[in-house]
Amino acid sequence: MGIDVVLLGYGAIGQAVHRMLGAHDGEVRVLGVLDRASLADPDPAALTARTTGPTGPAGPGSGPRVPVLDLATAIERADLVIECASPAAVRAHGPAITSAGTDLLVASLGALADGRLRAVLEAGPGRCHYSTGAIGGLDLIRASAGTINAIELRTRKLPAALLHPGLPGALRSAITRTAESGTAAPVFSGSVADAIRDFPSNINVAAALGLAAGDLDLVAVDIIADPAAAMTRHEITVRGEGGNYRFGIENFPDPANPATSALTARSMVSGVLRLAGCGPHFI
Numbered sequence: 001m002g003i004d005v006v007l008l009g010y011g012a013i014g015q016a017v018h019r020m021l022g023a024h025d026g027e028v029r030v031l032g033v034l035d036r037a038s039l040a041d042p043d044p045a046a047l048t049a050r051t052t053g054p055t056g057p058a059g060p061g062s063g064p065r066v067p068v069l070d071l072a073t074a075i076e077r078a079d080l081v082i083e084c085a086s087p088a089a090v091r092a093h094g095p096a097i098t099s100a101g102t103d104l105l106v107a108s109l110g111a112l113a114d115g116r117l118r119a120v121l122e123a124g125p126g127r128c129h130y131s132t133g134a135i136g137g138l139d140l141i142r143a144s145a146g147t148i149n150a151i152e153l154r155t156r157k158l159p160a161a162l163l164h165p166g167l168p169g170a171l172r173s174a175i176t177r178t179a180e181s182g183t184a185a186p187v188f189s190g191s192v193a194d195a196i197r198d199f200p201s202n203i204n205v206a207a208a209l210g211l212a213a214g215d216l217d218l219v220a221v222d223i224i225a226d227p228a229a230a231m232t233r234h235e236i237t238v239r240g241e242g243g244n245y246r247f248g249i250e251n252f253p254d255p256a257n258p259a260t261s262a263l264t265a266r267s268m269v270s271g272v273l274r275l276a277g278c279g280p281h282f283i
């Protein structure tokens with residue numbers, strides 16, 4: 001009994017998920033990891049170092065060991081691939097996984113803002129599951145799909161958590177100015193598609209809200225860079241025919257990656273346990 005899983009991505013989330021699944025090894029077996037950084041260097045010593053917790057709080061060499069797998073082996077052996085890498089990884093590997101009949105759990109939901117990719121992943125025969133990630137309330141929003149008029153997402157993060165190499169120059173300057181001034185300031189206002197384009201690994205929660213509501217265009221996104229933000233905050237306001245809802249979510253960042261809320265790994269573990277049949281299930 002139980003399910004066999006592979007981690008696609010072995011950074012902050014992947015390592016935290018691996019550690020937490022250690023308490024459930026009767027229900028979920030972690031067969032290995034598929035990570036760009038590990039696959040780029042086939043030296044066994046380097047792979048071992050990279051798969052024993054190099055960035056996690058446990059430090060190098062002290063985490064649980066796990067083999068590095070290639071995509072073909074991962075697809076052949078796993079019941080479920082747990083994606084916690086990047087939207088690019090979903091684009092690159094997602095179609096091969098679900099079309100081979102292996103299930104996929106996605107954290108980088110921004111990739112699914114592309115309707116064509118979503119259709120390919122949904123065509124199966126492997127099932128594509130969406131992680132609730134860094135937020136909650138998605139059950140209510142999903143149940144309300146078709147009755148929602150508008151969703152607002154206001155995300156507040158540390159400036160350093162918003163900076164990444166692909167950031168357009170004007171946004172980079174605005175975020176850097178905020179960090180230097182020490183005062184919180186809005187740095188982005190726009191659609192889910194624009195937010196995902198500018199912050200691909202930072203605002204997957206916006207895509208999650210749109211996917212749950214059944215229409216990404218219902219979601220308006222504001223991002224505030226706040227040098228004093230010890231916690232990442234997502235304020236979600238939903239207005240619709242069935243009612244109005246507000247969720248305020250304050251997450252501690254993952255110690256290994258300040259851009260990622262620590263809740264994300266716990267959400268993924270909760271989802272995996274549910275897929276492995278471990279209750280209780282709220283549906």
Ligand SMILES: NC(=O)C1=CN([C@@H]2O[C@H](COP(=O)(O)OP(=O)(O)OC[C@H]3O[C@@H](n4cnc5c(N)ncnc54)[C@H](O)[C@@H]3O)[C@@H](O)[C@H]2O)C=CC1
Pocket residue numbers: 008009010011012013014034035036037038084085086087088089090092107108109131132133134135200201202204205208254256257259260261264
């Ligand atoms: N749905 C949600 O609420 C959230 C989703 N995320 C998503 O999870 C992703 C991972 O987050 P962290 O673990 O904090 O990032 P991280 O940067 O600590 O680790 C990502 C790992 O994935 C690997 N990777 C990246 N692209 C890859 C590819 N194409 N193929 C194979 N390996 C690849 C990297 O080498 C790295 O080891 C983020 O990029 C983001 O897209 C993150 C936070 C919340």
Ligand SMILES: O=C([O-])CC(=O)C(=O)O
Pocket residue numbers: 134200201202203204205206232251259260261262264
């Ligand atoms: O972890 C968070 O708070 C949100 C995040 O990075 C994302 O949505 O990609």
